[in-house]
Amino acid sequence: MAVFQQLFVLKGALNLPDYFKKPDIKQTYDYSSHLWRWRDTGIPVVLEMLHKIKSTKQGENKIEASADGIEKPEGFSFIASPYGETIITKTSEGIDQSETSCMQASSYGETTITETEEGEDATEVSTLNLIKYFKCY
Amino acid sequence: MLLIITDRNDFTADYVIAFLIEKGLPYTRLNSEDIGDADVHLLFKSSGNSRSLRIVDVKIDINAITSIWYRRRFFPKVPSFVRRTDQEFAFGELIHLFEGLLPGPETHWVDYPAKVWRAERKLQQLVVAPHFGFKIPDTQVSTDPISLRQFYKKCDGEVVCKPIFRGLHVQGKEAKAAYTHKVCDLELDEISENKIFPTLLQKRIRKIKDLRITIVGQQFFGVEILTSTDIIDWREPDASPNYRCFDVHSNLMNRCLAFLKYFGLSYGAFDFAVSKNGTVFFLELNAVGEWAWLDRELNLGIRPTLIQHLYKKSEECV
Numbered sequence: 092m093a094v095f096q097q098l099f100v101l102k103g104a105l106n107l108p109d110y111f112k113k114p115d116i117k118q119t120y121d122y123s124s125h126l127w128r129w130r131d132t133g134i135p136v137v138l139e140m141l142h143k144i145k146s147t148k149q150g151e152n153k154i155e156a157s158a159d160g161i162e163k164p165e166g167f168s169f170i171a172s173p174y175g176e177t178i179i180t181k182t183s184e185g186i187d188q189s190e191t192s193c194m195q196a197s198s199y200g201e202t203t204i205t206e207t208e209e210g211e212d213a214t215e216v217s218t219l220n221l222i223k224y225f226k227c228y
Numbered sequence: 229m230l231l232i233i234t235d236r237n238d239f240t241a242d243y244v245i246a247f248l249i250e251k252g253l254p255y256t257r258l259n260s261e262d263i264g265d266a267d268v269h270l271l272f273k274s275s276g277n278s279r280s281l282r283i284v285d286v287k288i289d290i291n292a293i294t295s296i297w298y299r300r301r302f303f304p305k306v307p308s309f310v311r312r313t314d315q316e317f318a319f320g321e322l323i324h325l326f327e328g329l330l331p332g333p334e335t336h337w338v339d340y341p342a343k344v345w346r347a348e349r350k351l352q353q354l355v356v357a358p359h360f361g362f363k364i365p366d367t368q369v370s371t372d373p374i375s376l377r378q379f380y381k382k383c384d385g386e387v388v389c390k391p392i393f394r395g396l397h398v399q400g401k402e403a404k405a406a407y408t409h410k411v412c413d414l415e416l417d418e419i420s421e422n423k424i425f426p427t428l429l430q431k432r433i434r435k436i437k438d439l440r441i442t443i444v445g446q447q448f449f450g451v452e453i454l455t456s457t458d459i460i461d462w463r464e465p466d467a468s469p470n471y472r473c474f475d476v477h478s479n480l481m482n483r484c485l486a487f488l489k490y491f492g493l494s495y496g497a498f499d500f501a502v503s504k505n506g507t508v509f510f511l512e513l514n515a516v517g518e519w520a521w522l523d524r525e526l527n528l529g530i531r532p533t534l535i536q537h538l539y540k541k542s543e544e545c546v
Binding site: 094096098099102105106120125126137 | 236239241242245249256257283285389391395396397401402403405406415424427428465
């Protein structure tokens with residue numbers, strides 16, 4: 092009878108609970124510009140990210156115009172993922188990082204999106220839920 | 229015309245495209261998800277060929293492509309009208325269709341897939357790195373538990389384990405991340421006495437900082453990554469790294485450039501660890517490594533540099 096082993100390298104591997112999370116229905120991929128846009132306003136999601144975004148106490152996001160490259164956005168940031176790929180993280184001051192949920196994709200420089208907005212309905216406030224369905228190469 | 233090969237979820241591509249639009253630079257984007265549904269028109273003749281795709285209402289004229297930014301490999305979604313039993317076969321057909329219709333290495337690729345694939349093999353990197361003057365941590369890959377335990381003892385228990393390929397592990401509807409982690413006695417005692425699956429152990433570097441050096445063409449972007457000393461992998465969720473720009477020493481620059489040249493790459497993101505006595509250890513090269521988070525964090529200017537590099541004429545970049 093075959094005896095199965097757990098791979099040694101996978102001991103202690105951490106769960107990525109939201110890996111298979113469905114996309115934010117408020118965003119749509121625009122084939123003419125090849126950018127993700129908000130369905131209601133048509134504004135590219137990335138442009139919003141490049142501006143200063145402040146979260147209110149109610150968890151609503153306000154966009155405040157700022158010079159690109161001068162001030163980094165407070166609401167969103169790129170961070171490094173486990174595999175060298177981009178994670179886009181929505182962070183709020185004081186949020187426990189252990190609450191962070193993480194989603195990520197492939198092996199060749201993939202994008203990961205992490206949300207750290209605590210206690211909020213992700214489908215309502217997730218402005219960077221860009222990961223659609225994930226692939227493993 | 230620049231072609232970006234990626235998938236829809238690549239937000240770094242959006243980050244670059246926003247800038248391309250602002251600058252009025254021509255580009256198009258080919259996402260893995262879309263190629264299964266693309267309208268394809270290829271005509272090959274002795275006198276020449278025409279190659280075009282249409283995805284939704286966007287036409288991509290392959291013959292007009294002058295440079296390609298290769299972000300992610302093709303992973304086509306097979307159209308739903310293909311019978312389930314034929315899906316795997318169809319997948320292979322689509323891969324070869326799209327990889328085959330694209331221009332060859334004579335076009336300005338950043339970087340050419342075959343070169344990227346080779347460069348991404350961590351064990352290859354460990355073989356090659358010392359030839360370019362890089363110091364690497366002692367590393368053992370073995371299927372023999374006794375041998376792994378001996379290595380562990382030889383390193384006084386200061387050993388980490390890391391994947392040979394990548395850290396993402398998807399199992400059904402569960403996904404996990406395997407970070408580089410410290411190996412403990414107990415873990416090694418628990419493993420079978422018999423042959424085990426190939427496992428990579430590496431001597432732990434007691435580091436004072438990590439370095440991420442991103443190279444675009446001939447431009448260097450050095451970043452020191454500072455974490456608390458007990459953190460092994462700065463990508464861990466609890467690592468909370470701090471980033472700081474630094475000037476890369478010319479010696480290290482030359483080694484990195486030579487390493488990239490060996491693999492035929494013009495872009496790369498190197499990871500190093502600096503030990504307490506100042507020794508710089510090569511950890512790995514990420515051939516399509518990410519950079520946008522650092523660009524935003526430190527305002528490094530990688531994005532405009534990359535764009536400039538992508539739009540260089542192919543002959544300048546060979």
